[in-house]
Amino acid sequence: MRPFTYARATSIDGIHAVQSATGARILAGGTTLYDLMKLGIETPGHLVDVTSIAGLDEIRSHQDELIFGALVTMSDAAAHPAVLQRAPVLAESLSKAASPQLRNMATLAGNLLQRTRCAYFRNGPEYPCNKRMPGSGCAALDGLDRGHALFGGSRSCIAVYPGDWAVALAALDATVDVHGSRGMRTLEVANLHRLPGDTPHLETVLEPDEMILNIRVPVGRLGQASTYHKIRDRESYAFALVSAAVALELDDGMVRQARIALGGVATRPWRVPAAEAALAGQRLDRAAALEAGRVAFADARPGQHNGFKVALGTAAVADALMIAAERSPSR
Amino acid sequence: MNQTIYPDRARVDARDKVRGVTRFAADMPMQRVAHAMTVPSRIVRGRLAAVDIDAARAVDGVLAVLTWRDFKGVKSAGYLMGGGFGFQSHQPMLSDRLVHRGEPIALVVAETLEIAIEAAALVEASYEEEQFAALLGDTRAEVLAPQPGHDMGDAQAVLASATFRVDAEYLSPAQFQNPMEMIATVAEWRDGTLTIHEGTQNSGALKFGMAAALGLDPARVRVESAYLGGGFGQKNSLQGQTVLAARAAMLLGRPVKLVMPRAQLFHTASFRPASRHRIRLGADADGRIVAASYDADMQNSRPDTFRASFSEITARLYAIPNYTSTARLVRTDVQSPGYMRAPFEHPAAFAFESAVDELAYAAGRDPLAFRLANDAETDPVTGHPFSSRFLAECLRDGAERFGWSRRDPAPGSMRAADGTLIGWGVAAGAYKAAMAPAIARLRVRADGTTRISLSGHEMGQGIRTAIFAAVTDGLAIDPARVEIVIGDPDAAPQHVTAGSWGTASSVPVVRRAVQAMQARFEEFRDGRPIRGTIHEMLARWRRPYIEVESRLQAPGQPDTVFDRLQRGLPAAAGPEYEPFVSFSYIAHFVEVRVEPTTRHVRVPRIVSVVDCGRIVSPRTAESQVRGGVVWGIGAALRETAEIDPRFGGVLNNDFAEYVVPVNADIGAIEVGFIDRPDPLLNEAGVKGLGEVAMVGVAAAIGNAIFHATGRRLRELPIRIEHLF
Amino acid sequence: MSEHDPSPHDRSHDLSINRRDVMLVGVAMTGVTLVGFGETTAATPSAPVARPEMNLTIHFQVNGRPIEMSVDPRASLLDVLREQLDLTGAKKGCDHGQCGACTVHVDGRRVASCLTLAAKMEGRAALTIEGLTPADGPLHPMQQAFIDHDALQCGYCTPGQIMAAVACVQEGHASSEAEIREYMSGNICRCGAYVGIVAAIRDAAVTMGG
Incomplete structure (x- = not known):
């Protein structure tokens, strides 16, 4: 691993001070960054540890909003009573991710910035990867693409965004408060990650000196009737083959509004508005749910080894809708 | 025959293990230890044109950066299956020749691990690349002429006229042992003696292999392997890394520790090769299997010949009078494949026991009844009797425990209330009952201690517990002060512990030693009255100790096998002995549940009943079966190497992507033992267990999935x- | 720079930043000092390396003992425990947070010590298998249950399993077999002792009052 300097910030101003002086990368839980440093993929010369900053590890439950501090751990958020009750999709997206150990370490903001599991990206320089080495090509395009994107890919990159939490957040129209040297701004989580396009090494719209401070999730009528349905290669401790985050507002069995986001199949958290629209005003039964699943995957562009995810994803969306509907206070 | 019924007892090394005080190789406290890290080759095959080590060497704290030029005079220790000691004949870093992806091209040694890793990343190399074949089906792979296997009767003719027929091909991927302990070597060179600490199943091969590789007198090579963090076949021979670490230690005059990163282990150690199995079966109108043919292809490396023996068990599972088999080896550009738990038997049983299930359905028979109706009474291959065979009992007992009689045979017919598809499947398995020569030295001392030294390696199978059971059975010694010395070639000659011959070799030789001790004790006693333990009597007689040595080989083996044992060479025998044939047997009954929408498969329960002769250590034996079943679940539903043929090498080279079962994958596993001693194989009545436990699980799961889904x-x- | 260690090599002057808001940690090559108790475990000093930025002094607790030591900023807690403090109970099975063999508790929570930078341990407390019970004392109920149910084979993953299992009960995640399986899935056992592990945790949860 390349040597780096390590600084510990105790305030947000402290982070910016270190960053402006050194260009330091922010270190929080470290479960992604340190892992990729061990692989030689991330090679920062300076790190600034932000985990000693007070006040960023709280969850606040307001009437219409849940606010998560950036440094809340995944396990704390997953176990929080308000989260479990008001937005199970969020709790499930966290508790079905990684392992208890990693969830105790990883922070909510850091988790949003998790990087792809594409094996060509994670392995050594013998494999072309535009994300790891811009301009080197993409080995996955004609390679083993079982784990690669059906949505949002480009000729430069089809690496899947691997996270779960961001997918659930995208479904609920969550936003993030971001602080940088130019002050504070608010972004929609759904717009936080970029499509790979010709620049797959640029993964988010964050500036290098920006840090996520809060994650805000509107929870009003939507939230309670929600679920995160994750299909994996093993029962636990695995990334999603396909996942569906759904939230419903039902009125006497009729869908007033539906939110559906897909994980494991796209280059970023993937909302499917067409499928949401297809459900609006419909009576939610198995047939309608399956139809929504089909609409969700209508624009999928599978590769050589991931075509099964169209059928699997269709079923996962349908199952998720039925599970969420069961949780509706007014079925 | 062994009439002892061994009591349930805790694993003898469990107390240390739960306290975390058991020292594995990388845990050994060591003064001034230097840390090593390998630099892996980035190509599959070709020549190392240049290595630039300047940047690496310039890092503060780097002690040395070794390349092939630093290995002049070092030789390959040869291939384990070719008269040598290594997992493959190709020893990395002896020349600029590169034969498989990931082989080390440089070794960095530094004051700390962090520095070694940093510097290793700074080594730059250029290569002259050659074309290669990565996969079994690659056009550049070299397909060798078929090796003839078994040939009884006239299989082809009988197949052609059989009433019911199955002709199908089954595929098994490359898989990796992945013991939790990454292979770790600590090498010390002091006063002309090399000491290797490494978790190995074959400390004898390490001793003699290191001597051969480095040109040392074997007497100056010590190996310590008291505990392994799992082996599963991957640690059954000399590793390339051991030579690298030892050379570095000798050049630097400091202990060197090399813990191979898991990602590199997918390329620097052995694996289960990919294989393809074409099975043709025929049955008559009465539901008797009348003919079988089995043609297999198996991946190999270029330099070494790892022979396939898929048919060894399938020729014996049933009384099939007309049987033929062949195996073709396919050379590809990989490190040499090798033994991984049930190396041939697992893929063979998946193929054959799936085909038998298909045939049972084709013949309209219940898969269990079909198997029972085709049971063999004598060995179809040799015509000799089986030393013991309770496969039918395993099947019947398992069926009873599982509730097989409640099974509706129609595929897709059983469903849970929520629509989940339920499938019940059965399969049988077998594994040769092998034995290896062993020498045991037993010393009972007046001070109250007992020491038994013999061949064996503790990789979790519970060999220490079995040895303890045997040494305390019928010997008046203090059981709290028994020292079991294994994995140490200087304490007793060490044979590779593998092939499920560990207990079957060690327990009988220990029983012999106990008998010899009793006899010697009687000589000393000379009719005097016995009061207390042997220790107390020795103290009374003012004798510091009594020591006996016993030796044992497999039935029919000549005494010359002890020469092989003394030289660290493999010398196991089985399953064919004169004039009998020995196997362990198992029957697995599996329930799968398949979600109707996502088709997600779960395995909530398995019943496995084993005939492995006498059970010496009931608790650890049960654990071993459960472990084998977990391996079967992993092999059936999870584990495969993702290899991109354009690049070679394994892409999913970690525990996140090479998905071995986790706790949530495993449901109830009920284990039953026939527990009847084998009357012929050895005086302990013990057959093998570790491997047979896995054999047939994958087929039973596949058969259950067929029953659930019709697929x-x-x-x-x-x-x-x-x-x- | 930590308050405990006013080092002459403090390089924070390189950066014109407010010291109230940031602690640039590092420097000072002091090897390892175990503070506050007479007998030390055989602590191996980190190597004499010239680059001062490669040595950073941290203060933390291991198994109740305060420790001040110098670490490489790149070092994982796992490697520091194993290579410098001779606490080899936690094991390296993957070095990437994928297997759980390195599980220890930090401030009462289970973590993967291989993905925990040692530098982040400043002011924190680690508990390893060696500190679960006194060396000569009785076994922890979880350790005893692992023996009783033979919840181990080779023993390599066992310290991590036990540390995870103790946390699993303390977190309240041991109420059913299904829950135990899920919350123990971060610890791979290649020997396949899962059935015994689940039984042991059910058993120990009762003893522990979980």
């Missing part, structure tokens, strides 16, 4: 996409 899946692992 016959013939490629492992069975993954969710195969059910769409």
